[in-house]
Amino acid sequence: MSQIYLAWGMVDRKLHKKGFGKALLEFRFKDIKEKFPERRIALTTTQDIAPFFVKYGFEITKVVPKYYSETLDRVEMIKRC
Numbered sequence: 001m002s003q004i005y006l007a008w009g010m011v012d013r014k015l016h017k018k019g020f021g022k023a024l025l026e027f028r029f030k031d032i033k034e035k036f037p038e039r040r041i042a043l044t045t046t047q048d049i050a051p052f053f054v055k056y057g058f059e060i061t062k063v064v065p066k067y068y069s070e071t072l073d074r075v076e077m078i079k080r081c
Contacts, residue, residue: 006043041079050075
């Protein structure tokens with residue numbers, strides 16, 4: 001099954017916990033579902049941000065320790081539609 005990859009859905013740190021990240025992600029989900037209903041959604045992030053995506057149905061598929069730096073792991077995630 002092919003995948004849609006999310007990239008650079010960033011919200012300024014000063015605006016965290018105000019619902020902007022949720023709104024952006026839900027908009028992206030809606031758009032993907034309309035245009036590509038059968039595709040999985042994939043992304044990579046860090047261990048600090050992964051819990052946000054878990055709340056919206058993403059599963060961790062792989063962790064690469066110290067990928068970005070000594071303190072930042074690469075976390076690969078998938079959301080099955």
